[in-house]
Amino acid sequence: MQEFQVGRPFPLPRVEEEGAVFSVEPYTMMLIYRYQRPTEEEIAEFTNGKVELAVADMRGVLLFLSKIGSLNWADAAYSTHLTDRKKVLPDLEEGQGYSLDAFLVDCVDNTLAAHRLIRMNTRFSRELRGMLEDEEKRPFDPQAFERQVADIFRAYRPKDLAKFARLTMRG
Template structure:
């Protein structure tokens, strides 16, 4: 497990493409949001007290996660547990417990971490997401097919359509 801090510069993040990356490990979930030179208004949307919504839908054996952070537009990130080497156990949450999600905003130009926020996802959302992840993990996996399926999803479904297609969501104020 790697330790991240606000203000820290991660050389591997310098020059990163603007996108969202979601991953899970035995300790929870992490969502990296890479913005090119984020504005103060964008950075502000990642702070505690700002609304956060997360949804998911599975298409073509790809789990698509969508997030709405503050008043920013919906963003999406493809996911498969097959590419999560540190996910070796699927712990079902106990009653009243949900998955911890670390939300990290990175300046993709400089590689600097601009914001870190820990969120607790609802028990219901966590159970549904983990159920989908477990089913997905049991399917055969081919990286080339996975990448082609992601391209197919992006060519057929804008993010707003993916949001409308999703039934499971968690909203945090």
């Protein structure tokens, strides 16, 4: 079992580039922000700031977009086809939603700088699940996916991608 403790080494593989990663895990969803030496202000914004989430489907690529507090929009491409095991998200009753474990990692030394749990509302959770299930049914070519992601990230900044979102949530 992995232990996530602020101030300790982040237990997932080290990535030296700044950016964001979104993943669906067996019991949660994860959003990882990687910053080089996050400042105290960035840590405070990440920990306490209002959250905006958005999901866009552009050129067959799901883009998970997020803005926390005054931090810039972050983008993370995601495909169900690139996971090593199938994830089954549970059905939800009205008033329930999925959880998103959000981590801010110092990518210089791979230290966990902040962690927070974001609760998705019922509507966002259900629609996100539907988008993931639809994406899983599409034919998939990993090389084409990588090319599309590179083209999208070259052409658009994260805040511009948010304008294409099919699904949004503010909280």
